[in-house]
Amino acid sequence: MKILLVTQYFYPETFKSTDLAFELQKRGHEVTVLTGIPNYPEGKIYESYGFFKNRKQNINGVKIIRSLLLPRGNGGGIRLFLNYYSFAFFASIKAFFLGISNTYDAVIVHEPSPITQFYPALLLKKLWKTPVYFWVMDLWPESLSIAGGVKNKMVLGYYESVVKNFYKNSEKILITSKGFRKSINEKGDFDSKIVYFPNWAEDSISEGDKNYPIPTLPDGFKVMFAGNIGEAQDLDNIMKAALELKQHKKIKFVLVGDGRKMPFVKEFIEENQLQETVHLAGRFPVEAMASFFNKAEVMLVTLKDDPIFNLTVPAKVQAYMSASKPIVAMLNGEGAENIKESESGFAVNAGDYKALAETILKASELPKEELEKLGQNARKFYEENFRMSECITNLENILNAKNQ
Template sequence: MNILIITQYFYPENFKSNDLAFELKNRGHDVTVLTGIPNYPEGEIFEGYGFFKNRKQVVNGVKVIRSLLLPRGKGGGLRLFANYYSFAFFASIKAFFLGLNNSFDSIIVHEPSPITQYYPALLINKLWKTPVYFWVMDLWPESLSIAGGVKNKFVLNYYTKVIKSFYKNSEKILITSKGFRGAINKKGDFNNKIVYFPNWAEDSISEGNKDFPIPPLPDGFKVMFAGNIGEAQDLDNIMMAALQLTENKNIKFILVGDGRKMPFVRDFVQNHKLDDTVSIMGRFPVEAMSSFFDKADVMLVTLKDDPIFNLTVPAKLQAYMSASKPVVAMLNGEGAENIIDADCGFTVAAGDYSSLAKTILAASQLSNIELQQMGNNSRKYYEDNFKMSSCISNLEKIISKKS
């Protein structure tokens, strides 16, 4: 098939769109990615890229077309708005010419947020009737209201109408969490379009080099959080749990990643003198994750207590499971249910930092054999439910209309 993937985020940024494009190419498909100039998460354009540099590339056999956009900067509201809509505008211009010169069999819109990434696909769909497969990883306008703090009813109603039109024009709506089905159907009768399409873990994590060079980690019982450090991940309550465990010097919190909440984390650690028990490692390439995960005793996954997040399964959960690690979770909903079903760790209610602290303390007292069995259960659940090869095979059936 001749496939166009539209996403604001692509290699060298670290998103599932990378796996999707490269794996489809490996399977013999002709894959083109329409994306932006890489600037996530720091908000600055990556070295080696620019408005006049590397706008067209071939990466692992995938044709990459990079649209202009205004970098997200520090991530303030107006700057994010400009970032989202500048990509949508310039990518739509690129999409018009791509549609003129190519006959795509299908378009996949990868939408971790924002939904404005759909506009270029909508243009091609309207002009050339190319079917669009909308991979929904973030619910709008719910996410805009909760994670973005937008409360204006006019704005929320506007985006409700926008997302309804996107759903209406989609051939299929691919959802990463089964809980999304109800929220989407509240906006219209889209049930026949909805297909469950879960996240997976990158092969470089599950099968990667455990000897990849990383900085030394502290001795002790290592509780590792890896990934985006943002509002949704509830770092406030992670830090409160760390504060409660201050006297237990053997328990070490290790944060691998970066995001908008990192200044808060650094200030909290400094103000509460948690340097001995909280290690901030920063952001590393995905190739380093296998080495980091291998040295952790348990992996930590958290989400704020909010209806939209209760419908979400964090992508990091699949990564943790693929790496055969026990999981400690402070979240509600489907993600917690997965951990319980897999019997691969511990769950406490979202926002309950006191229970999180007690649970981590209890986990630190388990034997290596008990922890290893939980890790084995993690891997088995991943193999049965979230392996990339199975997910992409299912996607091939969907977009070839054989499902």
Template sequence: MKLLIVTPHFYPENFKVNDMAFELQKRGHDVSVMTAIPDYPEGRFYKGYGIFKKRRESINGVKVHRSLIIPRHSGSSFWLAMNYLSYTFFASLKSLWFGIAKKYDAIIVHEPSPILVGIPAVIIKKLQKIPVHFWVLDLWPESLTAAGGITNKNIIYPFEKLTKWIYDNCTTLMIGSKGYEKSICNKGDFKDKIEFFPNWVEDSLESQKMIDVPKLPKGFNVVIAGNMGDAQDLPHIMETARMLKGSNIRFNFIGDGRKREYVENYARENGLMNNIFCLGRYPLEAMPAFFAQADILFMALKDTPIFALTVPSRLQAYMSSGKPVVAMINGEGADTIREADCGWSVPAGDSEQLANLLKHLSTLNKDELTQKGANGKEYSRKYYDFTKCINHLEKIIGTGL
């Protein structure tokens, strides 16, 4: 099949849609990607890319077409809005050309955020009368309130209408969390369009090959990998660290984001330099080496209704590592930890309960921690296998057996 993937992010940015595109191409499909100039997460164009550089390229056989964007810079609300709107505008212009001059059999939309990414896909769909399979990874307009703090109905209402229009024009709505179904169905009669399509775990996270990374400090090591943004509820993690000041519990942040400076400043101002360590961003291939040094892997999400509907991809990656998981989250994520018996969870925002749990875990017999990690790995192999997920995707788009 000739497939077009529409996404705001693609390689060299690190998103699962990369694996999807490369695997579909490897399986014999003719894959093209409509995306943007890469700028995530640092907020500036990657080296070698720009307005006049690498706007079209071939990566592992996948034809990549990059639209202009305004970089997200600091990630403030203003620059994020400019980033989202510029991508939508320029990608929609490009979609008019794609819809007339090119021919595809189906479109796959990758929507980490915002919902606006669906607009160029629907334009091509209407011009070519082809199916659109929409991978819903973020709920709109709920995200405006949960992540952006926007409650103005005059802003939210147009996004409600836009979301319904995009869903109306999709053949399939693929959801990675079953908790999304109710929210989507509240927007319209979409139940028959919904397909459960969970995130998979990258092969590099299950690799036994270790690359050289910094050694973690002595003590009970809590590793927190990934983006350091508003959604990750860093203030409550910092409050927990403050409660554990002077203990042997070490919080190791492996990643970057708009809140990294806040974490570093908090550690200095509160005398927590022996408890909090920001090691910076590393490639995905380095994660197994960091995870191997961890006593537990930790994640948190803010206490909002939308995050309670989500099974975070970070949780799935943690489970695949064979290490026990601790999470400060509500809803679907906490339910998954209980179902897999791969660790422990406390309610979102409950710093005191988290501090007490970590103190307790730091005294546990290693065998109990090891068993929790093994349970998570087994669950991951059963439900988050990459090959099984892509097989299912081929069935969804009508090419699988």
């Protein structure tokens, strides 16, 4: 098939869209990616990219076309608005010309947020009737209200109408969490379009180089958090749990990644003198994760206690499972249920930092063999539910159903 993937985020930014494009191309499909100039998460355009540099590329056989956008900067509300809509505007222009010179069997919209990434695909749908497959990884306008702090009813009402229109113009709506179904169906009769399409872990994590060079990590019982350090991840309560465990010197929190909450984390560490027990490793490529994970005793996943997050399964759950690591979680909903069902670790309620601290302390006292068993359970559950090869095969079947 000839496939266009529309996504604001793509390699060298670390998102599932990269896996999807490269794997589909490897399987013999002709894949073009319409994306933005990489600037996530720092908010600055990556080195070797720019308004006049590497706007067109070919990587692993995938044709990449990079639309203009305004970088997200420090992630403030106005700057994010301009970042989102500048991509939607300029990518729609690119999509118009792509539609004139190409006929696509399918357009896939990768939407971890914002919802505005759908606009270029909508143009192709309206002008050339190209079927659009909407890969929903974040619910709007709920996310705008809860994570973005937007409370204006007119604004939320506007985005609800936009979302309904996008769902209406989708051939299929691919959801990463079964809990999304209820929210989507509340906006219209879309149940027949909805297909469960879970996240997977990158091969570089599950089968990566465990000897990738990384900084020396502290000795002790390492509780590792890897990924975006943002508002949704509830760093406030992670830090409170670390403070609760301050006197237990053998327990070391290791944070791998970066994001909007990093200034808060650094300030909290400084104010509470947690330098001995909280280690900030910094941001590293996906290829380094196997090496980091290999050094950890348990992996940490957290989400705030909000209705939208309770419907979400963080992608790091699959990543941790793929690496055969036991998991400590502070979250509600489907993510917690996965951990309990798989018997791969421990889950406490979202926001309950005291219970998190107690759970970590108990985990640190478990025999090594028991932790290894939890890790084995995690890997087994991953192989049965979240392998990339099976997920992509499922997607091919979904796309083929329309084109047969």
